[in-house]
Amino acid sequence: MAKGYWITAYRAVNNPDKLAKYVVLAGPAIAAGGGKYLVRGDAAAAYESGIKARTIVIEFASVAAAIATHDSKAYQEALAALGNGADRDIRIVEGME
Numbered sequence: 867m868a869k870g871y872w873i874t875a876y877r878a879v880n881n882p883d884k885l886a887k888y889v890v891l892a893g894p895a896i897a898a899g900g901g902k903y904l905v906r907g908d909a910a911a912a913y914e915s916g917i918k919a920r921t922i923v924i925e926f927a928s929v930a931a932a933i934a935t936h937d938s939k940a941y942q943e944a945l946a947a948l949g950n951g952a953d954r955d956i957r958i959v960e961g962m963e
Contacts (some may be wrong), residue, residue: 868960870929872901872936876920877953884951891944899935901926925961932958 879885886950896903905923912918926932936958 867928870932870948871904871957872896872924873930873957874922875917875955877917877955879894879920879952880952881951884948887959888944888948888951891947892941894911895938895940895944896924896935899926899938901935903937910949920957925938929960932947 901924903922904925907919907920909916909918909921924932926935936956
């Protein structure tokens with residue numbers, strides 16, 4: 867079974883305090899779903915309309931595990947804490963075997 871990857875690209879952080887609250891809640895929620903952070907930081911370079919901003923890549927055992935983690939009560943609480951604190955894009959994709 868192919869692994870699942872959760873990729874988040876931040877376009878802007880609107881409220882650092884809300885982001886900090888989100889991080890405190892999101893980390894344990896993602897760990898509980900079996901997520902392993904592979905990338906977490908600012909982009910070293912950006913090309914082709916890319917924005918040099920914070921990027922996150924999390925590995926899961928499967929796409930289903932990543933989706934279940936996103937939809938979990940614990941992660942939804944983290945999203946509620948974030949509110950409008952950041953403008954970002956989240957995608958969950960299947961890895962290549």
